[in-house]
Amino acid sequence: MRSAILTTALCALLATLPGTPAQAVMRPGTSAATRPDTLAQVATLPGTIALPNGFRPEGIAIGGRPVAYLGSLANGDIYRADLRTGQGAVVSKGPGTPSVGLKLDSRNRLFVSGGTAGNARVIDVRTGAVLKSYPLATGASFVNDVVLTRDAAWFTDSTNPVLYKLPLGRHGTLPDQAVSVPLTGAIQYTTGNNANGIAPTPDRKSLLIVQSNVGKLFKADPATGVTTEVNLGGESLVNGDGLLLNGRTLYVVQNRLNTVTVIRLTADGSSGQVVNRLTDPRFDVPSTVASFGNRLYLPNARFTTTPAPDTTYTVNAITAPRDH
Template identity: 95%
Template structure:
């Protein structure tokens, strides 16, 4: 008992001495938590990918890890945002991996491009949990978004959305369903529906049509589309979309630009408030965020791909207060 009293008194005395470290007063784990906050990290601005990889989609969850898909063979590559190091975590089927989204259950939803399909991968093991044939004939299953009860995939060739409904606790169904797109969107020659995101109120879906540079609001129950009023602004070459609150980031790939739009809550209209570019951009395709940073893979669509072609992911600071 006496020993405990002396120890307590000594600790109190040390705490009052000038220059005495205050770490004893820091709650357990607080320093570690501060060191791992996104804004407290020193993260590389550019991450090298394997030569010949041909990235398109990118997905980032709550941890500083990015997943990228290969157009060359469908491999899934995991990159550590802290070190820039990475490795292939799931071998591809020999067909493209295009748009990607990661859920809270460590499942990666992958658009299959010209294969006309989608698959769901466990990123911890690399195993394919489910594969869904979505289209017959010519198709390009391009991008995917996750909502509370479904995964939605765009098709740049056919005016349709593909829905993978999620059951209780995120259970994966045996089959996907098709929802035809009608209304304002009109498919034409070239790359049609591309990136997809929810509206800020989460009631509808947003789709960018690359070839005509328009943004559409879509009723997920009916597939009926209306054009989002952007005051005449063009989103030509629009690719990946990322919604943050009421701010929508639109990657315009061949323009090497990320257009920043402030949307109304229902997504029926919006105003372009910024356009972001960077000398490192070389046809960026899609975008994901971690902390206050946007991460964009260089798809390099204007460069003929070869086994030794280099590819990177570039990070830029996201603008605040839009």
């Protein structure tokens, strides 16, 4: 109880400091032993983390501990990076096909989008073992990103207008097979990279999907797949990739623009206002974003650089702006 009172008091104090995120002290699911108790502790973490040459990162997932998991487009390897030291190692060998979007749950399970393989897999990050693998699509497909809700994992497909759902049972039990939910309504697939990043709406009743090639954000009904366009007042999210929701703030990574667009959403996600655009000279086509403390972590996918075995890759941290 005393610890809870002190944490609450510290949160209240930080909320009164200019430019300090009120929620930077503790993220849901963190343990007392590993959470960043002060902004000063977070500030000591490395600002740039080097990945193995030739790794080709795309997705990143961070849970309650100062550890990031990254997936390789080259061969599907999963790399574990310590945010405190910058050191890391491959913890799960890939199947030779891409690992794209990633999400980590509270049971140490990593949900992995399989890209051109048209599948998804679930990995135990403690052992590196594949718990289950799911064929999602036949024919041309690109299973791109994944989001976890209270009762399901949802995957986008940038080639086919469909969401793939893994319904989670009691205590998070994995299903035997996935369910396909066709996307209808406002979203219209066309040439190029269509549905990409996915996140929940602030009220957790619907899903948000960014369509990269047309630069629009859509709200999808998870029960029916019917979509409506989110009103952003004419703002473009072209090259929109990974999404991260924090409260009612949505971070949208616009990869080839080397920009993170910050949007303040209504509770139901039907409309939003662009309140900031973040960039950094270290950005080299960042693909997505995850957070720890008051920092945003973005892997440089370097899509404009021809990949080779000696190509260098990094993850860069920037300070999240104060919530609007």
